[in-house]
Amino acid sequence: MHFTINGATLNAEPDIRASLLDVLREHLGLTGTKKGCDHGQCGACTVLVNGRRINSCLTLAVMHQDDDIMTIEGLGTPDNLSPMQAAFVKADGYQCGYCTPGQICSAVGMLDEVAKGWPSHVSADLARPGFDDDEISERMSGNLCRCSAYPNIVDAIREVAAADTGLAEAAE
Numbered sequence: 001m002h003f004t005i006n007g008a009t010l011n012a013e014p015d016i017r018a019s020l021l022d023v024l025r026e027h028l029g030l031t032g033t034k035k036g037c038d039h040g041q042c043g044a045c046t047v048l049v050n051g052r053r054i055n056s057c058l059t060l061a062v063m064h065q066d067d068d069i070m071t072i073e074g075l076g077t078p079d080n081l082s083p084m085q086a087a088f089v090k091a092d093g094y095q096c097g098y099c100t101p102g103q104i105c106s107a108v109g110m111l112d113e114v115a116k117g118w119p120s121h122v123s124a125d126l127a128r129p130g131f132d133d134d135e136i137s138e139r140m141s142g143n144l145c146r147c148s149a150y151p152n153i154v155d156a157i158r159e160v161a162a163a164d165t166g167l168a169e170a171a172e
């Protein structure tokens, strides 16, 4: 099988029962994506598939041959951090860092959902959901942090959102 991951074509011959998470980590060496619970509870394995955030432990790799997959390694590099990665560093949005790749991928996907006007469980107006700290917390509730870096994670996401004019317009 060939996969399009972070803009490159990578080949692997996974077991048809292998999760996307296991293929990323064990076959393709992309260990930035973490395994926490392996059953959809923690969000550590979050990646972007065709721009949407998903739990890579809950999907089979063989379902994604024609998809555009983005992992934390594709968002930026240590020498060239993406805005969200840089914001997490600046806001100290982590302690052990185990949940951080999933948090960052999820945050990128989440801001895209906000920009598209998708409401969340706490949105007062389903037609114009707005965007505040309650929205950030709710929309990121699928990503757990055992170190409880949540306030700083919210700070990082808020900073990136504030710099995004599309989001500012969506929040008005």
Ligand code: FES
Pocket: 034, 035, 036, 037, 038, 039, 040, 041, 042, 043, 044, 045, 046, 055, 056, 057, 058
């Ligand atoms: S490892 Fe996938 S949600 Fe926890």
Ligand code: FES
Pocket: 093, 094, 095, 096, 097, 098, 099, 100, 144, 145, 146, 147, 148, 149
């Ligand atoms: S920084 Fe340790 S689990 Fe989140």
